[in-house]
Amino acid sequence: MKWERNRGILNNVLESVGLTPMIRLNKVVNQGGPEILVKMEFTNPSGSLKDRVVYRIVDEAEKQGLLKPGMILMEGTTGNTGIATCMVGAVKGYHVIIVMPEGMSEERKKTIQAYGAELILTPGAETDVDLVLEEVARQKAKFGDQVFEIGQFVRPENADSHYLNTGPEIWEQTSGQVDVFIMCQGTGGTVTGTARYLREKNPDIKILVSEPKESPILAEGKIGQHKVQGIADGLIPEILDLELIDGIIQIASDEALHMARKLARQEGIFCGISSGCNVAAAIKAAQLFPRARQIVTMVNDNGLRYLSTELCGPPQQRQGLEREYAISSEDQARLKARDFLIIE
Structure with a gap:
């Protein structure tokens, strides 16, 4: 190292x-x-271990041509991955949309907004992530191939990081x-x-x-x-x-x-x-x-x-x-x- x-x-x-x-x-x-x-x-620079994950996912997506300039970074999160996505998006120049349960802390919400991201809140809290993922699917359908979803729950790059x-x-x-x-x-x-x-x-x-x-x-x-x-x-x-x-x-x-x-x-x-x-x-x-x-x-x-x-x-x-x-x-x-x- x-x-x-x-x-x-x-x-x-x-x-x-x-x-x-x-x-x-x-x-x-x-x-x-x-x-x-x-x-x-x-x-880590945005304040959590999720920086490792998002940086790896975005870096690999760019190398593979899955993420290109002008696209939107989107993620459903209970907070830290969303904040890390905002930081990475800010450095690389992507617009970021974060979907998060409304019951998460106010500090998480304000931090996401401070990075200049768009924040969409869904009902519930930690155990209601299924509702977050449903909203992410709706937003992806709305924006089509303009969106790259971080996909922390499914992408192998998460564990790879x-x-x-x-x-x-x-x-x-x-x-x-x-x-x-x-x-x-x-x-x-x-x-x-x-x-x-x-x-x-x-x-x-x-x-x-x-x-x-x-x-x-x-x-x-x-x-x-x-x-x-x-x-x-x-x-x-x-x-x-x-x-x-x-x-x-x-x-x-x-x-x-x-x-x-x-x-x-x-x-x-x-x-x-x-x-x-x-x-x-x-x-x-x-x-x-x-x-x-x-x-x-x-x-x-x-x-x-x-x-x-x-x-x-x-x-x-x-x-x-x-x-x-x-x-x-x-x-x-x-x-x-x-x-x-x-x-x-």
Whole structure:
């Protein structure tokens, strides 16, 4: 990895994507157990790990002639991928249209608009991404071949960005001492790409996924409303490789919120709620695998994206719609083929 790149002058902000720091947690963890390390993905230029994904997808689309000057970048998102799309679009000169649930944080909405993108809101919150994707389909039909959809839930470049970069960075930063990797599941790209690389380097590494206890789609095949913005979107994405996953760690929304606050107050890491979910899961994993040398997880984004949420204020009502949620028959079949270790 070219860690020395930041010593010089970069040509544009996209060249600063990736090569994020790794930090050892000292105060929120139990002493005497495995080291718990967090990869600081909010140091990416738009503030989340999704910069890796969007940059890779757009770059490959341009090389293949699928994306040309004058076209529109479009994406359905719960926030971070949309913001990353706005940043990449701004640098490359594309008009951007973002479709997002109305229940996401005000900071996400304002950040998207600050980049000059067009924002379309749909009903609901995290678990209502199906409605977002329906609106994306309507917008694509309206604009026709003028649109290039980022397609984070289906494009293999999502996972490739982590296989080619995130995984190797983790392996190099830990000198190959990582025994457990933990990541929450949104699109599944980070889990799939990073796990694939790390397992090639160490077939015995444990790969665990954290998910909100209120919406245990992988653990129990159930969808519910929760407060962890950006994950557990109410579907099992095509690019999520279930064969790579050893176990699921369930973390209640309030537990994730509590850990995110602790990280700010005790470690100086002001992060989002999904990062609290990851670290809470890593602490549980340390109890389950006490002989592990290092446990690695991700700080996905910055707490500044959550100032108007319960992370920084009083308890709030969940923003999801009052409707029946059920996973598809295809997703049910995928889950039946796997027997995960479930950790509560």
